[in-house]
Amino acid sequence: MKRSEFLRNTTLGAVGTLFVPEFLRGMELVGLQSKTNFNKLVVIQLSGGNDGLNTVVPYENDIYHSLRPKIRIPKKEVIKLNDELGLNPSLEKFNRLYDEGLVAILNSVGYPNPNRSHFRSMDIWHTGVDSNQHSKTGWLGRYMDAHCTTSHSMLELDSKLSLSLNGELRNGLAVQNSQSLYRSLRGYYFDQVIDTGEFADLHEDNQGYLYKTLVHTRQSGRYLAKTHTVKENNFEFPKSRLGRKLGQVSQFIRSGLSTQVYYVSHNGFDSHANQRNQQDRLLKDYSDSVYALVESLKKAGEFDNTLIMTFSEFGRRVKENGSSGTDHGKANNLFLIGNRLIRPGIYNAAPNLMGLDDGDVSYTIDFRNVYSDIISDWFGKDPSGIISKQFDPLDII
Template sequence: MPEFNRRNFLVGSSVLGALGVLGAAGVTWDELHHRAATTPLAAGSGVLVLLTLYGGNDGINTVIPYADSAYHAARPELSYQPEEVLRLDEQLGLNPAMKGFAQLWQQHNLAIVRGVGYPRPDHSHFRSMDIWQTAAPDEPVNSGWIGRWLDATGGDPIRAVSIGPVLPQLAIGAKYTAAALDPASAPLSAEMAAALSGLATVDPHDSAAQALVCAGYGADEAVLQAFSTIEPPAKSPDNPLQAQLDLVGTCIKAGVPTQVYSVSLGGFDTHADERRTQQQLLGRLDTAVSGFLADMATHPRGRDVVLLAYSEFGRRVAANASQGTDHGTAGPVFVAGAPIRGGFYGDEPGLTDLDNGDLKTTVDFRDVYHELLHKVVATDPGPAVGQGRRDIGLIA
């Protein structure tokens, strides 16, 4: 390995940035490593995992009204037959790709909130996702609902961590933002760590700024030597969501002082060939979430974990000419974990009582957020979701 020129390295900000040293919203694996050892999350603290399904998941072919003739009439080739679905009761069943979710339902660890949306729905991906992530359907705002929680309760960015190189809107506050952890982040190799250790050596010719950087490296080196027991999970290249949730699970079990994690899965804009595409995506969702929650069930901190899965909108009731569905409105939301009172919540939207071809909302998504903040994060939901919201009864 080429010898490092210490002074040239210190002034190479692009290299420092690549190593995660720069960037107010960035966090490295080693930083989480340090915080887990020095200020671990208090036992019994709730942990909320927010899973965003980007693209507008078709809720009707996710929680399937298999016994409703209007469903089959609206989707003659796209609908699932009763023998294909994973039945939840005499009216509704899960997509056949969701066997793990069906098991969670049987264990009473899965709540399905039906007809979730917001007033005056918008069919734009960008505006609708903005509404869901800011919890402000009436007018655009700059802060997200988790960001406002950070604003109201303190500035430590580690309390909320987004898995991925870019922060979602939900994590950005007016004063504070959550931290972003890139799934590719990992501890440095032994060779690189040995090379960088020389950067902590004091040089009397350093400027004040260079001396500060050197002192930081010295502190980091001490941390790495003292706290070297947390290992990142193996990558899951075929299922990016599984890789994200594996990382979340490792952090939770290590005691990282984070109460809110954000992960995501995209690809749900199924205007054509929906059945095959959506079933593949729901299979990835199912494998990742059910595996994550099964792993959590084996650990003492797992009893405090709740996962929310949502999308920016559902799809229209009728299939289009390309065997897909177009942008709709309300859809189901999944809330899963050991603290959950399993079952259905909210009224099932009627397939014939429509608003210009769209499902009518029966539950405001801010009520779901309200309960998660109240019961899981143990905070006043008002600053994040506004006044006048209520708990639904999902959490024991």
């Protein structure tokens, strides 16, 4: 028996579940997890609708070039991956990862009856329900309900939490850094009272619920502040907002936090006008930041247990609009990055520009198929109850 398991068993055995209030129980286990023995997921959300066709470019496709006279990326500029698809030149470092066999590119990922509103389509991606359904819980939140005991099992590097991380029993935590949650209550007028922790006797009514949430928040805040021992980055991250966020994720992982999911947004992809500059800049930032994350985790021996998924709420129209930009579209590409991918490279056929759906790329892979595989193949858990539909495995992870 490993030391951590032994400790865990004795902790529960000695204290007994009966005597520990439910909301405190998770705290007993904290900090015992070894630094590398569980799989972690980093989700990077490209918000605003990234133009997938100028990200992974069908550079030999005439339709692509003719529908995008102003914003197309010429063949000589793309970084060629095979004889039909190539990367946006801003993705130079991302391409290095690709060449190392660490990247899987999934084309035409989407869902039936797509919605072109940012808000609604993001909701659909967050909740994983059909586009005519609504849910108050996200797919990761439901995973957390079923398999995690604390809120800091899932962290979003942001000041507000996404719907993805909302569960029925608990929500993930939105933190800007290791201190922000702790500081959010530091100097709070009644912290002395809260620290007495004598609120377990409060009823299950709303008053009790508020105090319990407060105690819980303080404990999670302390845990993050205390466990975050690695404060330097072992690789240089871009100074951008995304770079800082991923640098923080790297520190968290290398500190051995028990967190299983890190969630990060990269904003600004809504390129209705003058797309090239804006998107290329954002993609370069993405590419450099992700490269830094991978290298930094590799150096610390943490990369093997980390999977990085990148998605956007929708792709954009194939035809450019009148202001050198693109409007909201449908299916899009999705990236998986990791050292244990079964099938790195380009997973499926390039988007079919001959058979467009009302001017948009149609989906051939349901995004929930990817979620489902992550839950079963990466986390080793049963996706039913978390993802409402059943899918055949894609056999990527």
